[in-house]
Amino acid sequence: MLIIANSMLMAITDYSSRLTGSDKQAVLFSQLEIFFGSCYLLEFVLKIIAMGFCMEKNTYLREGWNLIDFSVVVSTFFIL
Numbered sequence: 001m002l003i004i005a006n007s008m009l010m011a012i013t014d015y016s017s018r019l020t021g022s023d024k025q026a027v028l029f030s031q032l033e034i035f036f037g038s039c040y041l042l043e044f045v046l047k048i049i050a051m052g053f054c055m056e057k058n059t060y061l062r063e064g065w066n067l068i069d070f071s072v073v074v075s076t077f078f079i080l
Contacts, residue, residue: 006036037076044073 013029047066052059060066 002036002039009033009036037073040073040076044069 009029009032014023014025048060051066054061061070
């Protein structure tokens with residue numbers, strides 16, 4: 001549900017209003033992006049606690065989809 005909600009938010013965001021920095025909608029969307037990023041980070045941390053990070057078999061980074069997830073979550077916080 002978070003991915004769908006985040007995708008809908010990105011679809012309706014008017015990125016041209018971010019240039020001025022005065023639009024209340026842009027501020028709200030910016031705060032929502034931080035919220036979604038934090039939720040993804042929480043999921044990432046919980047999965048690492050449950051599975052382990054990378055050293056043993058069947059750990060978080062040993063699965064391809066989790067490697068993609070890791071790349072997306074880490075890059076999100078470099079962009080924010």
